[in-house]
Amino acid sequence: MRADGRLFSLEFFPPRTPEGMEKLRATRRQLAQLRPSFCSVTFGAGGSTREGTLATVLEIRGEGLEGAPHISCIGSTREGIRQVLQEYRSHGIRHLVALRGDLPSGTVDAGEFRYANELVAFIRAETGDWFHVDVAAYPECHPQARTPQQDLDNFARKVAAGANSAITQYFFNADAYWSFVDACGDRGLDVPVVPGIMPIASFTKLARFSDACGAEIPRWIRRTLEGYGDDAASIRAFGLDVVTALCASLLERGAPGLHFYTLNQAGLTSTIWQRLGL
Ligand SMILES: Cc1cc2nc3c(=O)[nH]c(=O)nc-3n(C[C@H](O)[C@H](O)[C@H](O)COP(=O)(O)OP(=O)(O)OC[C@H]3O[C@@H](n4cnc5c(N)ncnc54)[C@H](O)[C@@H]3O)c2cc1C
Numbered sequence: 001m002r003a004d005g006r007l008f009s010l011e012f013f014p015p016r017t018p019e020g021m022e023k024l025r026a027t028r029r030q031l032a033q034l035r036p037s038f039c040s041v042t043f044g045a046g047g048s049t050r051e052g053t054l055a056t057v058l059e060i061r062g063e064g065l066e067g068a069p070h071i072s073c074i075g076s077t078r079e080g081i082r083q084v085l086q087e088y089r090s091h092g093i094r095h096l097v098a099l100r101g102d103l104p105s106g107t108v109d110a111g112e113f114r115y116a117n118e119l120v121a122f123i124r125a126e127t128g129d130w131f132h133v134d135v136a137a138y139p140e141c142h143p144q145a146r147t148p149q150q151d152l153d154n155f156a157r158k159v160a161a162g163a164n165s166a167i168t169q170y171f172f173n174a175d176a177y178w179s180f181v182d183a184c185g186d187r188g189l190d191v192p193v194v195p196g197i198m199p200i201a202s203f204t205k206l207a208r209f210s211d212a213c214g215a216e217i218p219r220w221i222r223r224t225l226e227g228y229g230d231d232a233a234s235i236r237a238f239g240l241d242v243v244t245a246l247c248a249s250l251l252e253r254g255a256p257g258l259h260f261y262t263l264n265q266a267g268l269t270s271t272i273w274q275r276l277g278l
Helices: 018-032 050-062 078-090 116-127 148-161 174-186 203-213 219-227 232-252 267-276
Strands: 007-012 038-041 067-072 095-099 132-137 165-170 193-197 257-261
Touching: 007 018, 007 193, 018 050, 018 267, 038 050, 038 095, 050 067, 050 078, 067 078, 078 116, 095 116, 116 132, 116 148, 132 148, 148 165, 148 174, 165 257, 174 193, 174 232, 193 232, 203 219, 219 232, 232 257, 232 267, 257 267
Parallel strands: 007 038, 007 257, 038 067, 067 095, 095 132, 132 165, 165 193, 193 257
Antiparallel strands: none
């Protein structure tokens, strides 16, 4: 955490090839200069393995930065999660991002945990206060939630189970974030909710991600990006303006920090960071 109490963090995914690992090292060398509060590493998304997550976190820690593995519980047993927690603890890791995750299509066995609040409760029961536990939050509502109100109830369950802070799904509509933060305040949920920030590198990839995770691309942004067609330079320039303005407005109004979904690329995140003067 910085002297002003704000958190600026980066997210990576574990590469699956030696070349990907090498490229990520170069990305991290560039981004380390920004002195992030911590770097988190995804697990499960895109078929990544626990070994890949741990190996990447250990490299990050070896470079002098705090590394936080994501841990997901769907499809897992209590014993399996217990072993993972022990392993992380034995390496001195003290920060986790605790998630339910998603079952790969075709899988039916949900395992011994149904929701992330059960995972958070298990982490606390097994390891007390050893870990700082972040959880996911959805300002635009998780796609499987029946209503935003029920999604907020479910978020409250994760806080009650012992989450210390939250990172949001990315969004481009700051009002959704503030409405969620206000609703948390009304419920007395006193944890920092850090906005997740997705730099815009490509319209097709962004549209695909957004359809899958339920993040809305506002019409004016979608139409402008579509209008640029294959013009990557214009997409990048427009995306940088949009995302920097979003970050600036969030920080100006008091957001507790920013968490960047880097997609293992340094350029856009470091440009936004520098433009914000962080
Ligand atoms: C910051 C961040 C990082 C992520 N990292 C990863 C990653 O590394 N790997 C990965 O595979 N995925 C990752 N995801 C995606 C995440 O796993 C999916 O969004 C997943 O569908 C939900 O996970 P969750 O932890 O939010 O689940 P939960 O909080 O359990 O919520 C899942 C759904 O169930 C509902 N729900 C929750 N509790 C209850 C209950 N008790 N009763 C009824 N309904 C309930 C919620 O409203 C929601 O609709 C990440 C998401 C975010 C925002």
